[in-house]
Amino acid sequence: ANVAFLASPAMPSRALNGALCFMILSISFVAHSAFTKFNKASIYLSVTTYAMAFLYFIPSYILYYSSIKSISKQTEIREEIIDRAKHNKQDQAIIPDYYFPPVLHAGPSLDTFNSEAMSRYYGIDLKITAPGFFDYSRAFNFKPLNINAKICNNVYIKSLWIYKQQMGIKTFVIFEFNKNPADSLDENTAMFISFKTKDGKIINADVDKKTFQIDGRWLSGRAINGIDSNEL
Structure with a gap:
């Protein structure tokens, strides 16, 4: 069916859904044949099917479910x-x-x-x-770490949230400011924050001056690996 798009200047992603459905149907017939007969070919096919499920489908489903759950919270x-x-x-x-x-x-x-x-x-x-590059729903649905870290004069970080994303592959930190820091800091000034763990380890990271006002709150976020809120 997708051959019809050969003369088209572009092919939308949704056009692949039909081919995907037919592929899934074909795989189901082949898998049924493999699982009901025990021979060398069925063993190879079974191993391939399970490998695809564990290496691609299950991680893909978990990530997609997590993303949709986040979108639901953002919608609220x-x-x-x-x-x-x-x-x-x-x-x-x-x-x-x-x-x-x-x-x-x-x-x-x-x-x-x-x-x-x-x-x-x-x-x-x-x-x-613009939403920023972090899941801002975390700042509305989870308890923050209240730190009141002064940046300069009357600018300070009120609180922060630490959360895992992508099945724990990345750790994100969301900062909430009392006001927009870009209004009080000149363009040549950079912001940094240091996290001290219970074992004495220091984790330094820069903080983006660009914040996003969401429902009257000034939020900024970035990925900072190696941080665990229970170890700070």
């Missing part, structure tokens, strides 16, 4: 902001765009197009801001 935050704005008779609701945590390949990610029809659907003008 967006809905709360919109409902509050409508209740307060505001003309506009400012909501963050979705952050889709990485999966094994780009296919399952969300469509990044934000249609103007969304404003008509919700009955209020929507301004969608």
Whole structure:
């Protein structure tokens, strides 16, 4: 069926869904034959099937499920902001765009197009801001570490969240500031933070001055490996 796209200047990702469905059906017939007969070919096929399941399908499913769960939490935050704005008779609701945590390949990610029809659907003008490169729903659904680390003058980090992403492969830290640090620091000033573990190890990391205002809160985040909140 995909041969029809040979003359097309582009092929959308969804066009592969039909071929994928037929491939899954074909594999199911072959797998049934392999699992009901015991011979050399069926053993090879069974080993290959189990290897594909453990090495690709299961990790892919876990990552995708985790990403969809994160999107669900982000949707709740967006809905709360919109409902509050409508209740307060505001003309506009400012909501963050979705952050889709990485999966094994780009296919399952969300469509990044934000249609103007969304404003008509919700009955209020929507301004969608950049989400940053971290799962901001963590800052709304999990208990933070309150640190009150002073940066300069009247700028300080109020709290932070440490969480694992991609089945624990990466560790992310979300910082919440009392205000936008970029308004108080010049462009040549960099911010750093040091984490001290219980065994005396020091982990240094830079903190991005670029923050994202989400529901009136100034948040920034980045990946910092080697950090465990239970060991600080």
